[in-house]
Amino acid sequence: MDTRTEKPVVVGIDGSGRALRALIWGARDAFLHALPLRIVHTLPRYEADFPLFPPGRFEVAEGRAREAVAEAVALVEQAYPDVRIETATPMSSPAAALVEASGTAHAVVLGSKGDNVGNLLLGSTALQVVGHTDCPVVVVGHVSAGHDRVAVGTDGSANSLPALAYAFDQAQLRGAELRVVSALGLPQGWPRHLLRPLPEDDDEVAARRAEIEAQVAPLLERHPGVKVTLDVHRLDPLETLEIASHHADLLVLGSRGRGGFHGLALGSTTHQMLHFATCPVAVVRSGAPTAG
Template identity: 50%
Template sequence: MTEPIVVGVDGSGRSLRALVWAAHSAALHHCRLKIVHVVPRVKHSLLTGRDIVAEAAAIAREAYPDLEVTTALPEGTLPARFLVKESGHAHAVVLGAQGVGGFGNLVLGSVSLQVAGHASCPVIIVNHITTGHRRVVVGADGSPHSTAALDYAFQAASLRKARLQVVHAWSLPYPPEPPVLIDPDPDEIAKKHQQELEEQIGGLRKQYPAVEVTEDLVRDAAIPVLTHASDRADLLVLGSRGRGGFHGLALGSVSHHLLHFSACPVAVVRPRPEPTPA
């Protein structure tokens, strides 16, 4: 794999957790780790930035001596803008949930939110690092964005030798579509959702036969179901927008909520853009 895993650091405790997560992921993928610190326009900030990336690189190399580590200290740009640009040729971008300068009880900093909403590669937001569950959770709803999330989740579970929990939350349509005189049968709707889920993951089961997969088809709203599932996971994988998202929104309501309140790192995945014809 030639594309690096890019991690943004700023010297905060959360960015250190992001660094640890990113270094481990880069080692699993056998790819380069690129450590980025965008230098603010403050006196002596370049020297401080050099110290931040030097310390981060030393931590990563000490933990993974065989890992190729590079650093970047871009100046004169906004952090989110630079990281979104980097995402065009990165395997993933990893960020802490809130960096230096966060306000009060805001869990997710503006840079992390902007990058998660606009990056072209998966973005992993690290607030809490959890270990020992050996479980990856992924939300699936049949949308193209959840298909991309499933691809990422199966690979992540395979590399980590973890179980994969596929969660599909559903509810009865209200009003029924199209309007009918007889109330919809919940059992029949559940069977339909089960069939759609099987069709969506069938090929991935064959591609990753060693991954132990459990399917949770839950009649409930997606947000509470996935929030609860994150309590017992080492990684939660979501599509950037679900089936019910409004066109043009960078992040759907489910992804936006879980980025704030998940108990484990969250990977936000969107379909890769189609290559432009030559």
């Protein structure tokens, strides 16, 4: 393969602990896919912001960037010596740099927030990158390992297909079980305080399961070694996905699902799961190419 045509796994770092966790996740992903790893650390936009810079501040920022990049390279070389590493320190905002890099990336990986986001659960950079890239974006807030399971949420619609394909790919490379989750919520008119018993002969649940089985069938043919469990039921989607994240090493979601408004960058379920999932979350846009 001509390595010049390989799409790298791009990781954004800023020296924070969460960024380093994202770095290790991205390095492993690059290793599993036999792809290069591109480490991106942005610098202040010197020309645009020059009047605001006290003398010497830009040089300090450059020095910190060099240290952060050198530390990141050393960590990856130690953990994954076979991964080819590229580095970039563009003068740009982090979100703009990662969105630009995503145009030629296999995936973009970043922490859920950086050093200067206060107590927010999810930084603005992560939200902007997830909302404006066409390649998969993995947001690493919490790192989980040892479950040997990838979870993917689907609503049975065509918008879910790229997320399902990405999840199959990840499960195969990791030797992990794949749990396909679809929660329809309570039947219309069902008393919200009465969660049990739910109707056993639910036509909507049966129809959803049939849709998902049809989606999964060709992916199983391409990934025969992946063990798949279907979990289709009448529970709250957010609660179901959050629980699934407790028992997975990766949660994969589409950018928006059935009934999503065209033009919206991110569906409400995916947006909330980026805040509350307890494992890394991969967001795969509905227009993204499916994995083979």
